[in-house]
Each structure stands twice: as structure tokens, then as C-alpha cells.
Amino acid sequence: MNKSQQSSRVPSGRAGDSPRSQERRAELIAVGRRLFARTTYDALSIDDIAREAGVAKGLLYYYFGNKRGYYLAVVEDSVAELVARAEGDLELPPRERLLHTLDGYLRFASGHEAAYRTIVSGGVGVDAEVLAIRDRVRERLLTTIAEGAYGRAGLTALPRTALTGWLSYVEGVTLDWLEHRDMDRDSVRALCAAILLDTLRTIERFAPEYPAPTVGD
Structure with a gap:
């Protein structure tokens, strides 16, 4: 061989x-x-x-x-940094933690554009192993958001689906931002945060057992 x-x-x-x-x-x-x-x-x-x-x-x-x-080891290393940036400062109040998570995510994407595109796109062609890495990082990010919003990681189907949709939105917005660079990072972060808050309120409307956190303006 x-x-x-x-x-x-x-x-x-x-x-x-x-x-x-x-x-x-x-x-x-x-x-x-x-x-x-x-x-x-x-x-x-x-x-x-x-x-x-x-x-x-x-x-x-x-x-x-x-x-x-x-190549896979390089992708895994990039993912570890992305997750570490998003998961830091777990003791922050909800609003600050939310903004910190998004800021770390966007800083990584901006500073490591090729790695970010690889993670989001699934790698070279249709690469099952890189897709699995991408799925793991999405799961970690969803856990971070759930813990910040609800104080627990486990989600039932509706909030999980809604937050997965929001994360796909963030990926699309981030890729567009990287392509055009015609907005500053704070504006992109504020846009993603506003859509997340709307998503959390929508989750509460359909699943009252998941009340939207009060995070202020």
C-alpha cells in the first residue's frame, strides 16, 4: 500500500x-x-x-x-480556534455573552477566511469527514447559544430546528460579508444578534417552555 x-x-x-x-x-x-x-x-x-x-x-x-x-488536521485545528473564540467568558450576562459569541465567530471568519470557508462549505468537493467536522462545530455553537439563552444545553426539536436555521443564516451573512467587505464587523454582529433575538422570541411563541431571555437593548 x-x-x-x-x-x-x-x-x-x-x-x-x-x-x-x-x-x-x-x-x-x-x-x-x-x-x-x-x-x-x-x-x-x-x-x-x-x-x-x-x-x-x-x-x-x-x-x-x-x-x-x-489537511484534516489543519481543519480540526481551525475549528478548535473558532469554537474557543465563541465559547469564552461563559459567566457573562446573556446579552454580553451573546455579543461575545458572535464577535469571536466573526473575528475568526475575518482573520481566517480560507479556513472559515472550508469549514462552512464542507471542504474539498463533497468531503464527508470535513462535513462531519462542520456538523460538530455547529453542534458546539448551538450548545453555547442554548446555554446562554436557557441555561441548559438540551433542546427539543422546535428550538433546535429554529436555532439551526439561525446559524445557517449567520453562515450566509458571514460569507456575503467576507465577499463584499462593505459593512463593518460591529454592524454584522448587531444584525445577527437582532435576528437571533427574533428567533428566540419566535421559539417562545411556539414553545412557551423556552422563554426568550431578557437581554436588554
């Missing part, structure tokens, strides 16, 4: 052998984030990546299995 046929999964135990090993892997992922931000997946070879990182390509195979495994 050649390297292109190997699993994209990191070989068991290798990435976590030592702190230095973890640091080295993180350094390689950082290189990937820079590369994939300016170059398409298909245009990059494993040799290009190794040259940019200043390592033998065997080291990339050692940590990531193949180029696809490397």
Missing part, C-alpha cells in the same frame, strides 16, 4: 509521544494554516508543504499519514 492509500488518521500514539512531538505537530499544522489560506488544496503537493515547513516529507507522513490527513 503506497502513502496515498494510507489512512488519513494519525498513527496511534505517535502525535502524543512527548511534549516535543506535540509541539512539532502543532508547528506543522501552523504551516498548513498559512499555506491553505493562500493556496488551494489541489495546488499543494506534499513536497510543497515539506519545503515550506523546512522538513523531510517523511515527517509529514509520520504525523499525518498523507496530505489529506494533514
Whole structure:
């Protein structure tokens, strides 16, 4: 079996052998984030990546299995940062937490446009693994919103569906903003927050057991 046929999964135990090993892997992922931000997946070879990182390509195979495994690791790392930005400051009052969540989300999208587009679009072509990563980040973001709005993560069908629709709206608005850059980030954030508040009030109308939080103006 050649390297292109190997699993994209990191070989068991290798990435976590030592702190230095973890640091080295993180350094390689950082290189990937820079590369994939300016170059398409298909245009990059494993040799290009190794040259940019200043390592033998065997080291990339050692940590990531193949180029696809490397790409998925870069996407996972980007997702982790996106979620961390959105989930911070959990003790804030509802309105401040809502704005903080949206601001972190938009800051990430603006500063890591290629990674954001990859996460939202599902990756290279129809990529089931990247779609699964996207679904996980959506679930984390929905949990963050639910905890901020209702003080609990579990949602029944109606609020889950409504908030999933709102998140799709945010993704569409963010992609349009990145394309045109004709609004400032605060205005985009205010627009998304206003639509979320309308969504929460609509949820309350159909499911009174989910009262819309009072978040002020």
C-alpha cells in the first residue's frame, strides 16, 4: 500500500509521544494554516508543504499519514480556534455573552477566511469527514447559544430546528460579508444578534417552555 492509500488518521500514539512531538505537530499544522489560506488544496503537493515547513516529507507522513490527513488536521485545528473564540467568558450576562459569541465567530471568519470557508462549505468537493467536522462545530455553537439563552444545553426539536436555521443564516451573512467587505464587523454582529433575538422570541411563541431571555437593548 503506497502513502496515498494510507489512512488519513494519525498513527496511534505517535502525535502524543512527548511534549516535543506535540509541539512539532502543532508547528506543522501552523504551516498548513498559512499555506491553505493562500493556496488551494489541489495546488499543494506534499513536497510543497515539506519545503515550506523546512522538513523531510517523511515527517509529514509520520504525523499525518498523507496530505489529506494533514489537511484534516489543519481543519480540526481551525475549528478548535473558532469554537474557543465563541465559547469564552461563559459567566457573562446573556446579552454580553451573546455579543461575545458572535464577535469571536466573526473575528475568526475575518482573520481566517480560507479556513472559515472550508469549514462552512464542507471542504474539498463533497468531503464527508470535513462535513462531519462542520456538523460538530455547529453542534458546539448551538450548545453555547442554548446555554446562554436557557441555561441548559438540551433542546427539543422546535428550538433546535429554529436555532439551526439561525446559524445557517449567520453562515450566509458571514460569507456575503467576507465577499463584499462593505459593512463593518460591529454592524454584522448587531444584525445577527437582532435576528437571533427574533428567533428566540419566535421559539417562545411556539414553545412557551423556552422563554426568550431578557437581554436588554
